Amino acid sequence: MDDLTKEFIAESQEGLDRMERCLTELEMRPGDGEQLVGEIFRAVHTIKGTTGFLGFDRLEKLAHTGEHLLGSLRDGKLAVTSELISGLLSLLDRLREILMLIEETGGEGTRIGDEDSELIAVLATLNGGAAPVASPTAVNGPRMMLAEAGASSGSSAASEKTLRIDVEVLNRMMNLVGELVLTRNQMLQSNMDASNFSELARRLDSVTADLRESVMQARMQPVGHLFGKFPRMVRDLARTCGREVRVEFFGQETGLDKSLLEAIKDPLTHAVRNAVDHGIEAPEIRVMAGKPSEGCLRLRAFHQSGSVVIEVADDGAGIAMERVLAKAVERGLVTSEQAAEMTEQEALQLIFLPGFSTAAAVTTVSGRGVGMDVVRANVEKVGGSVELESKVGMGTTLRLRVPLTLAIVPALVVRSGGQSFALPQSALVELVYVPQRDAKTAVERVGTAEVYRLRERLLPIVWLERLLELEKRNTAESHGFYLAVLEAEGCRYGLVVDDLLAPEEIVVKPLSAVLREIGLFSGATVLGNGTLALILDIGATAARAGVKPVEEERDEVEMEEKVAQGAEVSLLVFEDRARERTALPLDVVERIESVPLTQIEYAGGRPLLQYRGELLPLRDEGRVLAELEADQEGGEEVPATVLICRSSNKGVIRRTGMVVRKVLDVSGGMLLDRDDATGEMDLALVKDKLTTIHREFDVKSAPEWKEVA
Amino acid sequence: MKILEREEVELQDEDDAVSLCSMFAGSDSFGIDTGKIREVLGKRELQRVPMAPAYIGGVVPYRGEVLTTVNFRALLGMSEYVESSCVLVLEDDAGGERFGLVVDAVGGVVTVSRKMLEANPCTLEVQGKWLFDGAYKTQTGLLVQLDPQKLRPSRLAETGLFKQRESGHRNGEQL
Numbered sequence: 001m002d003d004l005t006k007e008f009i010a011e012s013q014e015g016l017d018r019m020e021r022c023l024t025e026l027e028m029r030p031g032d033g034e035q036l037v038g039e040i041f042r043a044v045h046t047i048k049g050t051t052g053f054l055g056f057d058r059l060e061k062l063a064h065t066g067e068h069l070l071g072s073l074r075d076g077k078l079a080v081t082s083e084l085i086s087g088l089l090s091l092l093d094r095l096r097e098i099l100m101l102i103e104e105t106g107g108e109g110t111r112i113g114d115e116d117s118e119l120i121a122v123l124a125t126l127n128g129g130a131a132p133v134a135s136p137t138a139v140n141g142p143r144m145m146l147a148e149a150g151a152s153s154g155s156s157a158a159s160e161k162t163l164r165i166d167v168e169v170l171n172r173m174m175n176l177v178g179e180l181v182l183t184r185n186q187m188l189q190s191n192m193d194a195s196n197f198s199e200l201a202r203r204l205d206s207v208t209a210d211l212r213e214s215v216m217q218a219r220m221q222p223v224g225h226l227f228g229k230f231p232r233m234v235r236d237l238a239r240t241c242g243r244e245v246r247v248e249f250f251g252q253e254t255g256l257d258k259s260l261l262e263a264i265k266d267p268l269t270h271a272v273r274n275a276v277d278h279g280i281e282a283p284e285i286r287v288m289a290g291k292p293s294e295g296c297l298r299l300r301a302f303h304q305s306g307s308v309v310i311e312v313a314d315d316g317a318g319i320a321m322e323r324v325l326a327k328a329v330e331r332g333l334v335t336s337e338q339a340a341e342m343t344e345q346e347a348l349q350l351i352f353l354p355g356f357s358t359a360a361a362v363t364t365v366s367g368r369g370v371g372m373d374v375v376r377a378n379v380e381k382v383g384g385s386v387e388l389e390s391k392v393g394m395g396t397t398l399r400l401r402v403p404l405t406l407a408i409v410p411a412l413v414v415r416s417g418g419q420s421f422a423l424p425q426s427a428l429v430e431l432v433y434v435p436q437r438d439a440k441t442a443v444e445r446v447g448t449a450e451v452y453r454l455r456e457r458l459l460p461i462v463w464l465e466r467l468l469e470l471e472k473r474n475t476a477e478s479h480g481f482y483l484a485v486l487e488a489e490g491c492r493y494g495l496v497v498d499d500l501l502a503p504e505e506i507v508v509k510p511l512s513a514v515l516r517e518i519g520l521f522s523g524a525t526v527l528g529n530g531t532l533a534l535i536l537d538i539g540a541t542a543a544r545a546g547v548k549p550v551e552e553e554r555d556e557v558e559m560e561e562k563v564a565q566g567a568e569v570s571l572l573v574f575e576d577r578a579r580e581r582t583a584l585p586l587d588v589v590e591r592i593e594s595v596p597l598t599q600i601e602y603a604g605g606r607p608l609l610q611y612r613g614e615l616l617p618l619r620d621e622g623r624v625l626a627e628l629e630a631d632q633e634g635g636e637e638v639p640a641t642v643l644i645c646r647s648s649n650k651g652v653i654r655r656t657g658m659v660v661r662k663v664l665d666v667s668g669g670m671l672l673d674r675d676d677a678t679g680e681m682d683l684a685l686v687k688d689k690l691t692t693i694h695r696e697f698d699v700k701s702a703p704e705w706k707e708v709a
Numbered sequence: 710m711k712i713l714e715r716e717e718v719e720l721q722d723e724d725d726a727v728s729l730c731s732m733f734a735g736s737d738s739f740g741i742d743t744g745k746i747r748e749v750l751g752k753r754e755l756q757r758v759p760m761a762p763a764y765i766g767g768v769v770p771y772r773g774e775v776l777t778t779v780n781f782r783a784l785l786g787m788s789e790y791v792e793s794s795c796v797l798v799l800e801d802d803a804g805g806e807r808f809g810l811v812v813d814a815v816g817g818v819v820t821v822s823r824k825m826l827e828a829n830p831c832t833l834e835v836q837g838k839w840l841f842d843g844a845y846k847t848q849t850g851l852l853v854q855l856d857p858q859k860l861r862p863s864r865l866a867e868t869g870l871f872k873q874r875e876s877g878h879r880n881g882e883q884l
Contacts, residue, residue, distance in 0.1 A: 419757065468759035512777040512808065514862040515768070518760045524768055524775040532756035532768050532775065 008050050009103050010162060015043035016096055017228060023085055023092070024231035028246075030080035040088070041070045047095065058116065059098050065120045066091045069127045078127070087126045089232070094119055163258060165218045173218065176211040183207060212408070221261050223301040223310065224252030230272055234297060237276045244283050244294040245276055254301040256308050260402050263382045264310065267375040271312040271398050272297065274372075279316035279396050289393065291315065304401075307384070307426065313397040319390040321347050328353070348388050352376045375400075380539070385488075409508060411525075413501040413533055414484065417470025420533040421497075422506050422525055423484060427538040429492070431500065432483040439480050452483060452494050456586065456666075459485065461494040462545040464536075468520070488538035493547045504528060508535060520544060571667060573691060574643070574660040576622035581664065581691040584645065590655070591644040592663055597632055600625065600640065609642060609657050618642065620659040627661075658694075725823040729845070731816035731852060732797070734781045739812070740819060740845065740852045741799070747807070749815050750796040764871050765862065766811035769796055777862055778809030784840060784860075784871060799857040806861050819852065821845045826854065836870050 022036045048063035066088070072078050094116060101107070183204050190197060227249050238245040256264075280286075280295030287293050300311040325339040328350045334342075342350075351372045375398075376386045384402035403409065403426065411422040432454065434442045443450050443461065451458040461483065464470075483494040506525035515521065522537040571583040593611070600618065601608050607618040607625060618625075624640065631638050643658040729740030730749070755767035755778060766780030776798065782790055790813050797810045825845045829838055839859060845852040858864070865871055 417759075419759070470759055509773075509775040511768070511775060512806070512862060514765065514866050515758055515761060515777055517866070518758070520760060521758070524756075526770045526775075530770070531754070532770055534756070534758065534768075 005054060005102065005106075008054060009099055012047050012050070012099055013096070015046055016092055016099075019043040019092055020089070020232045021228050023088055024235055026080055027082060027085045027235070028231075033080055034074075037070065037074045041067065041074055044070060044095075056098075056102065059095065059102075062091065062094060062098070062116050062120065065123045066095075069123050072127055084126055087123055090119060091123060163218075163221075169214055169218050173211065173214050176207055176214060179207050180204075180211065216257070216408075219258045220255035221258050222252060223254045223256055223261070223308070224249070226261055226265055226268065227252055227299055227301075230299065233269070234272065234276055237273060241277050242282055243276060243280050245280055246294050246296050248296060248298045249300075250298065251301040254303065254308060256301075256402070260308075260382055264379060264384070264400055264402055267378045267386075267400060268310060268312070270375050271400070272299070275312055275314040275316070275396065275398070279314035279318075281317050285317075307401050307403050310400045310402070311397060312400075313395060315395040318392040318394055318396055319348065319351070319388075320392055324348070324350055348390060351388065352386070408505055410503065411506045411535065412484070412503050413506075413527060414464075414482070414497040415499040415501060416497045417465035417468065419470065420501065420527065420531065421464070422504075422533045422535045423486065423495070424535065424538065425503065427486045427488045429485040429487050432485065432494070434480050434483060436480040454485065454494070455590075459483075459492065459494045460545075460547055461496055462541070462547065463496045465496075465498070467541065467545055486538050486542075488542055491539070491542040491547045493542055493545070495541070502528075506533075506535070571691070571693065572643070572663065573665040573667060574641075574663045576624060576658075576660045580622075581689060582660075583691045583693045584643065584658070585693070586666060588645050588647060589643050590646045593642045593644055593657075594639045595642050596637075596639050597625075597628055607659070611644065611655070611657070614655060616644070616655055616657040618657040618659055622659075622661060624659045624661050726820050727823055728818050728820050729852065729854065730797075731819045732781075732795070732810075732812040733814045733816065734785060734812050735787050738816065738850065738852050739781075739855050740821075741797070741810075741855050741857060743818055745799060745857045746797055747800045748798040750798060750809070751815075752793045753796045754793065755796070755811065762866065762871065764865055766794075766809070769809060771798060771807075771809070774807070776807065776809045778811050779860055779862055779865065780811045781860075782811070782813070784836070784865075786836075799860065806863060808860075808862055810857075810860060819847070821847060821852065839868060839870055 019040045022039045026033050026036045026040075044063050044066045048060055048067055051057075051059040051063060069078075069088070069091075073080070073084070078084065183200060187197075187200050187204070190200065231247050234245050234247050237243075275297055276295075280297070281289070283293035286295065296315050298311070298313040300309075300313070302309055302311075321344055324347050325334075325342065328334045328347075329336050329339050333350060333353050339347075353373060372386075372388075379386050379400050379402065382402060384400060387399040387401065388396070389399070390396040410425040412425060412428055413420055413422050415421075432452075434452075442452060444453070444458075445451070446458070450461050450463075452461050453459075482497050482500050484497060484500075485492065485494050504527065506527075508523040509525060510516075510523055511521060519540050520537055521534045522540075523535045524532050525535060527533050570586040572586050572589050573581055573583045576582050595609060599609065601610070607620055609616045609618055620626075628638050628640055641660050641663060643660060643663075645656050645658055647654055647656070728743045730743050730746055731738055731740050733739070750769070750771070753769050755769055757767045758765055761767075764779055764783045766778040766783070768775050768777055770776070776796075778796055780794075782788070782794075792813075794811045794813055795815045797812065797815065798807065799810055800807045825847065826843050827846065828843045829841050833841065840855065842854040842856040842859075845854060
């Protein structure tokens, strides 16, 4: 194939993509169609013009008919109907098909010369407006689906290899390469101990950083490219499934590395299919449920802490737990006893098991058993993760979380058994240092499993050197160890390592097949000092060590629900007013601090504490501070006990301090009635003693604080 | 390397002369056709890969890639070499897989006559039959010829011949 034809194909495919977007938009908003029709007309016109020049008669003939029809539309002779759009879409599919044929074989495959006569006739009738309007959809409905599937695979082949780059970016890259060469020359000419060597090294550093950034920038593509094909797909799907669906996009300009964009294309397509077919109900069911007959599918892309999140949300029926569990039992994925004990979160995870589909009937669209497991596998292959959220009757949200780029990841380099390993920062939750003196007591055992108490939760711990069968080094004995708290695929565990080295941005290099088979390393990288470090696959390590996904930490809202239900909750019991036992839900208390009175400062009569770079408003209901002040004047040095309480209100985490006289106990308690006298207190029985419990303490203190500020 | 190549060109005139790069493991000497060697890296620090089969010597950075190496001593069932070992970079003809070979030391280029090659003795154990490709009878002793194709880590994994050794070698640790 000559260059001219190649260019023609790439250009035409882009034109057709544009046309597809415009067509679906046109159907939604026929009112402001003038510009859209113009755009579609141009795309078809360009194809027609070039094909004539290149000698593709079949394409030309088809494009000509289409152009004619679009001409009438542009002149306002025809109105936009869904039949017309369907006709134009099938024209688009045919044009794509022929383009693909040309790409593969070099010819457009004419033999008899009347392959397209049927379609041309349909288009002609549409133009005439006389023929029965129902026919084109009926004829082309099922066919369209096939063509769509074919077209998407075909266009991806062409688009995967080519990339459009702004000439500006390319020029910048060339400049930087030039500078790199100059710096190299200078370095070669001067020797190591030359006075300007450090300056040269710095310049090399900045040039490489710039170069890297611009290459990354060139690889970044807006997510909108991916979203572009969905309106059409959803339209066709909605018709096949008998749904009414509106698609909304947000954050189309969010950039994502090209290779990642390709990688999540299929999972995302699958998710959208699922949402339309399984998620959104048929219009009559929706109306009965008191929802608008038209379902809404929202595709959102945004950045969140170093990764890109793509969200597919529908306002459909949501996922019914009973059905999921029943299906899982039926498919033999879990036993009925297991199913009965499952929490909602665990049950949702079942959907990701291979061979799971809750669709009542196998439709052409979905329900063939290849489902969410493939979505998850594909996303995880590129280092991403999948989250699912569902409320019955309200809808389902699927979140695909993918890293910004594959090539360079921030990581923490650790040492264990005398070797360096890199842990991806994305999986790292926190680091805990266990000093030598605590090393013996810090690790406790439940049977053979070792655990560490992290904020009163038992964290399973995994010794990296034991897992990898490395030799034990004596250095660990002398200075304690570090615990890297990692989270992957719903598993949370502590990985014991000997030492932490610097956090580094590492360049991921693939491993050979033999080493990939070990299954614990996702790659290797060359560190700043020139040595190699293996990159640990956090999820695989967890699986190897036998760490199972745990239920996610309940947040406070659920806790409060529990309180309301009168269930037993863990409480921190303390004394604030004289002889009165008061308690707080344990989950709310972050730390118990002992603070010297001198550190408590006052502003506007209110006590404040500087705590880890934050100003904490203190609550002192029992007038404990005044009491302590009095004690201090008597010459005694008394620290105040402050409970650092955390409350998250609408996603904003706020901390407050509560001054108490004495912390008494942690224990479970049964809630009684609300104390009407105070309003914000509950009464509870803790170990058969009456205790008041603070409720909503944050809500009250927040506005007060604002006044002060 | 350039010098080696030049020598090779000269020798090609003689029909039955083969130039081999000699290397040592334990007390034995081995040879690989110089044409099949991409580079001799010399002594290198190897980064060990935990849980890898015993015949994997570790990984080493090589021209922006991570090169997997095969430990020749482990293949022969010998204990680990105490001093730092030499790494050779080998590449199969198709250019598909590039890997390193770890030996005790690399000698030099030896020119031998094809006529001096004799096939493996029939009493050779099965692992040896896989690794060795006959021996050249030189004045200084036997030079065992190796076929880089058969040393590829993926091929070694496929044969399964070296699995048992691994467990014996690693004191019965799990596979």
